[in-house]
Amino acid sequence: MVQKNIAVVTGASSGIGAATARRLVAEGFHVVAAARRTDRLEAFVKEVGEASATAVACDVTSAESVTALAEAVTALGGPVTLLVNNAGGARGVEPVAEGSVENWQWMYDVNVLGTLRVTKALLPALEASGAGTVVTVGSTAAFVVYEGGGGYTAAKHAQNALVGTLRLELAGKPVRVVEIDPGMVRTDEFALNRLGDQDKADAVYAGVREPLVADDIADCIAWTATRPQHVNVDRLVVRPIAQAAQHKVVREK
Known part of the structure; x- marks a missing residue:
């Protein structure tokens, strides 16, 4: 039996997820x-050692896979x-008039329904702990088109x-609900997976002095999760200093 408090991190094989797993x-x-x-x-x-971590194969788009994750936990x-x-993730940058239904379905399934599946599966255990926290990694894309x-x-x-909605519905129960919304974060895969071309992915960050990196977001996640249990950080928006808004990015020539 594991004696430590258990933290479950989805998408833990790369980027923000991998950095968060290591930080936790x-x-x-x-x-x-x-x-x-x-x-x-x-x-x-x-x-890190088996006393500190457990690996579980999980596809958040599969109900059966998420059920197996909950059972393993x-x-x-x-x-x-x-x-x-x-x-989570993004695919494609085509305009709405040329939108790929397949890409849109994948993004909704991973980002939204994936969050729903995993949260539903683990909420009973989080509540039973008497001091649960759900941290969801969103994006500044949640507020601006x-x-x-x-x-x-x-x-x-x-x-x-x-x-x-979850935060409202869990009010009065021993589970905090936190949202971390990063702006421009440079990772090895996000822009590449979205654009499908390394040169195009590199151009996203071209001239941007010190974009955020995965460890920066892992630091934010760890900070919110380790506050006293009565402290709920509802939403934390974090951007690099070079990005004042979604449409305002300073690029050095």
């Missing part, structure tokens, strides 16, 4: 690292006090609505 181990949690790419998860567990036997809904971003902003707006 340092904070004293036993981290259940969940993602599709088990080779990366197993390497992480080998690095329960089998560890320790108190489940933290869920980090980090799995922009050309070429219809599918992604629609999904992130919906995810934001889900989180806000």
Whole structure:
């Protein structure tokens, strides 16, 4: 039986998820690292030790996979006090008039329904712990629309609505609901997966002095999750200093 408090992190094989899993181990949690790419998860567990982490294969778009995740977490036997809904992503930058229904469906399924599936599956354990926290990684795209971003902003707006509703519905119960909304974060995969081309992905950050990195967001997640239990950080919007707004980014020549 795991003696430490258990933290579950989805999308833990890369980027913000991987950085968060590593940071939460340092904070004293036993981290259940969940993602599709088990080779990366197993390497992480080998690095930090089985006493500090457990790897679980999980596809948040699959109800069966999420059920198996919840069962694996329960089998560890320790108190489940933290869920980090980090799995998400974007595909494509086409205008609405040319929108790919397949891409839009994928973004909604991962960002919104994935958050729903995992949260539903783990809420009983989080509430039973008496001191649960749900942290969902959203985006500043949840508040502002922009050309070429219809599918992604629609999904992130919906995810934001889900989180806000959840907070209202859990009022009076021992579970905090936190939303972290990053602006421009440079990771190895987000822009590349969205654009499908390394040169185009690099151009997103061209000239931007010190965009945020995954460790910056992991730091925010860890901070909100380790406040005294009566403190709920409803929403934390975080951008690099070079980005004043979604449409205002300073680029050095």
